[in-house]
Amino acid sequence: MNIMQAALPNHVLISEVGPRDGLQSVSRTMATADKLRWITALYDAGLREIEVASFVPAKHLPQMADAAEVVQHALSLPGLTVMALVPNRRGAQSALEAGVHKLTVPVSASAAHSLANVRKTREEMIEEVSAIAALRRALAPQAKLEAGISTAFGCTMQGEVPEDDVIRLAAQCVAAGADECGLSDTVGYANPAQVHRLFRRLRAEIGDKAGAAHMHNTRGLGLANCLAAWDEGVRIFDASLGGLGGCPYAPGASGNVVTEDLVFMFEAMGVSTGVNLAKLMAAREPLQAGLPGEPVYGMTPEAGLPKGFVQRAAYA
């Protein structure tokens, strides 16, 4: 841990993305009632930010056709920040009308991935962020707007992604009206040295608007990359229960960081997550019941907690 750590909070926000990033990468569609049950279980475990849906045309992602209904349920859970992904202003309008607390807009640092994922150039996406920020001001000024720079650590189509591109886009997102901007390792190419460099540059460029680390575990480095981000002062981490998820437009990009393992890592380090590990593991049941046979990952659920491991009493 570097010297800077002393000034930073000793707690993190785990932003659960399974109901969006996870489910959208699974070919089958989870029934709405099962989604609601799963989201409630995640909330009961102590998660206080959940990306519950993606507002995209149902013909593209039938898994997300019930987005408004899912948001409505999530809004009934007190203290939960209800988040949705929106690729464009149309999606943003629907999401804001549905009442979400926070929008996240993916902006690809890779030109090739941008076209494949949202059929827009990177410059067009910055305009989209700007339009979404204007909509937010008009419709729901209290809602938060996050931009997530996807393929920030490399791209299965383009290969290497210049770090200057990533930092420039992040600054443009903030200038366009985003409240925070995070970095996503969409395809699992990141390594800890790169995570150190990029989050350090991000903080130097946009200060406190530097947002979440969204890491995938494609090559097993997910938690190591989260640790590197933590060391750079990152305090928001995306993760997916059971490691569900990936990116349908980035071949070979499988598996978000597993929420259970990430929460265990931080709690074992003495970093507060607000999440009760026993209840978190219990939240795998509704996920598995809603998608029978779908593979779920995670080493901590399989191995169990260490003997004598005691979780903070506050998470009852």
Added chain:
Amino acid sequence: MNIMQAALPNHVLISEVGPRDGLQSVSRTMATADKLRWITALYDAGLREIEVASFVPAKHLPQMADAAEVVQHALSLPGLTVMALVPNRRGAQSALEAGVHKLTVPVSASAAHSLANVRKTREEMIEEVSAIAALRRALAPQAKLEAGISTAFGCTMQGEVPEDDVIRLAAQCVAAGADECGLSDTVGYANPAQVHRLFRRLRAEIGDKAGAAHMHNTRGLGLANCLAAWDEGVRIFDASLGGLGGCPYAPGASGNVVTEDLVFMFEAMGVSTGVNLAKLMAAREPLQAGLPGEPVYGMTPEAGLPKGFVQRAAYA
């Protein structure tokens, strides 16, 4: 990375423990010819320290009955440090007579694990280290002697292991004649904050005699723990091809850190390992041929290397 890093080498030694730690935890016995083929493949990939066997009575570990023959083969590979585990002076004598370059002696920090693993108290094990050091001086003064503090981060029998016990034992091992002393997370309980603390204290206590980090991936934190150890100046890392391994006397302790993922992490970070990743992945073939059906792990072999990832030309 902390400030101290600037003064430290930008390369690591990956110490492959699969032929010992891996094979001894598998119930079946790999045929000697298969072991030799596997060890050659590991060597061909660039690994320059391999723990090839354990010198223990064959009735306890039939998997290791061919230890002397395996050592003889490994000694034929130029530049390879041939290492063997020895639990006591009798094993050390056989290993030194077989010609190994380096002995490793496990010393449990957990009193309960010490009795279960080697049927000796921790104090008796320090005496054993002393006797082995005397034997080494008499029989093969050029051979190196390493002590590995097992269950240094917790124990499935005892639960928490006091950090003072770990550091005291390490100092006693060095005083008894060990050239270096490493720390082992035998049962996969370690977390990065603890790894930082313990390796920092180890270095403060025994200086340059601080040795390898031996991490397991039981709860998915293996690479994050290696990264924390790297940040504390550790430059020797144990790992097992395909994540084979565990500890037969520590229930639930499965899986060494996967060599393929660890090498990928360091190489991607720009840290030299001397290991050719393509050849390393090819070394899974003789492992799997020698133990058909045995599960092997590793995310990097499954996902492949990132597009545009180029390995140092020097590792041809």
